[in-house]
Amino acid sequence: MRVLRYFVAAVWAVPSGRVALVVLALFLGLAVLGPWIAPFDPMARTYGADGRLVRLAGPSAEHWLGTTLMGRDIASQMLYGARPAFLVGGMTAVGTVLIGLNIGLVAGYFGGRVDAVLMRITDIFLGLPFLPFIIVVLAMSGRSIWTIIFAMTIVMWRSTARVIRAQVLSLREMPFVAAARTTGAGDWAILYREIAPNVLPLALVSTAFALAWAIITEASIGFLGFGDPNVISWGSILYDAYASQVMYRAPWWVVPPGIAIMVLVSAVYFMGRAYEQVINPRLRAI
Amino acid sequence: MGRFVLRRLLHMAITFFAMITLMFFLFRMLPGDPTATVISPALDADARAAMQARFGLDRPLIEQYFVYLASLARLDFGLSFRTSRPVWELIELRLVNTLLLILPSMIAAYVIGAIGGALMAWYRGGRAEGSLVLAATALQSAPVFWLGMLAILVFSIWLDWFPTGHIVTPGRFPEPSWRMYLTLDFLHHLALPFLVNTLYNLCFPLLLMRSTMLSTIGEDYVELARMKGLRERQVLYGHAMRNSLLPLATTLPMILGWSVAGSVVIETVFSWPGLGLLMIEGITRSDYPVVQGAFLLIAVLTILGTFVADLLYGLLDPRIVYR
Numbered sequence: 001m002r003v004l005r006y007f008v009a010a011v012w013a014v015p016s017g018r019v020a021l022v023v024l025a026l027f028l029g030l031a032v033l034g035p036w037i038a039p040f041d042p043m044a045r046t047y048g049a050d051g052r053l054v055r056l057a058g059p060s061a062e063h064w065l066g067t068t069l070m071g072r073d074i075a076s077q078m079l080y081g082a083r084p085a086f087l088v089g090g091m092t093a094v095g096t097v098l099i100g101l102n103i104g105l106v107a108g109y110f111g112g113r114v115d116a117v118l119m120r121i122t123d124i125f126l127g128l129p130f131l132p133f134i135i136v137v138l139a140m141s142g143r144s145i146w147t148i149i150f151a152m153t154i155v156m157w158r159s160t161a162r163v164i165r166a167q168v169l170s171l172r173e174m175p176f177v178a179a180a181r182t183t184g185a186g187d188w189a190i191l192y193r194e195i196a197p198n199v200l201p202l203a204l205v206s207t208a209f210a211l212a213w214a215i216i217t218e219a220s221i222g223f224l225g226f227g228d229p230n231v232i233s234w235g236s237i238l239y240d241a242y243a244s245q246v247m248y249r250a251p252w253w254v255v256p257p258g259i260a261i262m263v264l265v266s267a268v269y270f271m272g273r274a275y276e277q278v279i280n281p282r283l284r285a286i
Numbered sequence: 287m288g289r290f291v292l293r294r295l296l297h298m299a300i301t302f303f304a305m306i307t308l309m310f311f312l313f314r315m316l317p318g319d320p321t322a323t324v325i326s327p328a329l330d331a332d333a334r335a336a337m338q339a340r341f342g343l344d345r346p347l348i349e350q351y352f353v354y355l356a357s358l359a360r361l362d363f364g365l366s367f368r369t370s371r372p373v374w375e376l377i378e379l380r381l382v383n384t385l386l387l388i389l390p391s392m393i394a395a396y397v398i399g400a401i402g403g404a405l406m407a408w409y410r411g412g413r414a415e416g417s418l419v420l421a422a423t424a425l426q427s428a429p430v431f432w433l434g435m436l437a438i439l440v441f442s443i444w445l446d447w448f449p450t451g452h453i454v455t456p457g458r459f460p461e462p463s464w465r466m467y468l469t470l471d472f473l474h475h476l477a478l479p480f481l482v483n484t485l486y487n488l489c490f491p492l493l494l495m496r497s498t499m500l501s502t503i504g505e506d507y508v509e510l511a512r513m514k515g516l517r518e519r520q521v522l523y524g525h526a527m528r529n530s531l532l533p534l535a536t537t538l539p540m541i542l543g544w545s546v547a548g549s550v551v552i553e554t555v556f557s558w559p560g561l562g563l564l565m566i567e568g569i570t571r572s573d574y575p576v577v578q579g580a581f582l583l584i585a586v587l588t589i590l591g592t593f594v595a596d597l598l599y600g601l602l603d604p605r606i607v608y609r
Contacts, residue, residue, distance in 0.1 A: 132585075220551050
């Protein structure tokens with residue numbers, strides 16, 4: 001919690017970061033409230049006064065974003081789709097950074113054989129093709145939101161681990177580490193009390209970028225048709241549109257999910273960059 | 287240098303080996319029985335046992351593993367469940383298709399991104415530059431398959447400039463052959479996926495180059511180059527940009543891996559018959575030998591990409607000590 005408050009305060013100090021935070025808060029609000037404020041059941045088929053299915057209707061006062069080929073309300077689907085984006089993205093980002101941070105810390109601090117083994121393992125994971133691996137896991141073990149989070153975390157921690165390790169390598173030569181050692185602190189105490197707080201900013205940047213990646217990847221999984229069949233996500237809306245083969249007659253079906261993903265992920269990127277500027281003033285333009 | 291290359295080669299071999307092992311056991315340990323599509327669970331126990339013996343599935347897992355390794359060494363990826371033809375036959379042309387799409391587009395993205403990013407930093411602070419940063423971030427944040435869908439919507443459906451997908455006009459080449467890459471028709475089909483992929487992948491090098499350049503411009507040697515009386519262009523390209531290329535090079539292996547892996551998405555949108563699409567088709571048809579073969583090849587490309595980029599990095603930065 002304290003870390004979160006510090007992070008938000010830091011990002012708030014940068015103008016672009018402030019905009020990003022407001023946008024993120026709006027989306028988060030939609031994710032929480034979405035299912036309650038959605039005007040229709042997202043899976044319900046809408047029938048017109050003449051008893052026929054309202055297929056591919058354009059945006060109107062009743063259906064803000066029109067309807068799908070099956071007569072489903074797109075605005076409601078969009079509102080339901082915010083939640084999985086945050087849930088999957090957030091849990092993956094946190095899992096990624098927790099694993100990456102610990103592996104990076106241990107590898108960088110202990111060095112030698114421990115480092116060599118851990119970095120070899122990281123290399124093996126770096127060789128795993130990102131999306132294909134996730135899809136294979138999903139195809140083999142069933143499509144559920146938890147499998148998606150699990151598979152994404154497994155392939156994402158590797159880059160965090162490398163970044164953190166590089167930072168720890170330089171930190172461990174610092175005088176404050178030597179000072180802690182003379183006071184009789186053990187390895188683990190030095191690692192987690194002295195070094196870990198100093199790599200925290202870097203870990204937070206990693207979290208932001210992992211979040212952005214996870215949201216895009218979750219959408220890609222949905223688009224390829226491997227999303228959780230019981231969950232409506234922005235990716236799955238696009239999958240339905242693509243698979244229907246008639247999306248070209250209904251731009252209102254194709255455009256909104258992409259815009260939502262784009263705005264949300266942009267906000268996350270800008271938040272990450274704003275924070276980077278705070279911790280590394282050299283990045284500031286001019 | 288020689289020892290460094292040797293060591294990297296050894297690392298690469300270990301990674302390959304680990305990958306193959308991981309895949310082998312993953313395919314067998316995850317819940318779900320891939321053989322169910324071939325060996326029907328409805329068969330009686332004796333018939334099933336006979337089938338399993340034929341495929342070698344009755345042997346211990348370890349023995350199966352070594353048989354698998356031995357076949358892989360001979361480029362034998364097994365037979366497709368569906369067509370009963372060797373998987374390698376299917377993969378061969380698909381591999382070429384993927385490379386023809388991904389490699390040129392990555393090279394274009396990096397060259398344009400590096401030069402564009404350098405120029406953005408050089409003429410920083412303007413309104414145009416600010417909106418370019420915003421545009422690049424937005425583009426980078428959009429899912430690439432969605433960009434592809436929009437491109438099809440605008441350029442194929444409304445304007446009718448490009449075909450909506452496939453590698454050549456369907457029916458023109460009943461049997462895929464090498465000749466089809468030499469036609470204008472192929473280039474016409476390549477254009478849209480190439481443009482979308484390039485535009486999407488361009489954002490990352492562009493933004494990275496810009497931020498690296500911003501800190502390089504403040505360095506003393508840039509000031510010195512200027513004081514020597516060099517022309518602005520010489521300072522920009524010969525000094526500032528040259529030294530900013532390094533961080534860009536470090537990201538190359540990662541990005542190359544991502545783009546090969548991400549080809550799954552772009553190939554699906556444009557029905558581009560590459561490795562990624564082959565893998566997806568394999569999954570929907572429960573053709574696991576094909577899935578496994580396609581996945582392994584995508585992994586090989588990723589690892590090879592990392593290896594080449596590692597060597598390049600060493601060549602670019604004279605400060606790197608080969609050990």
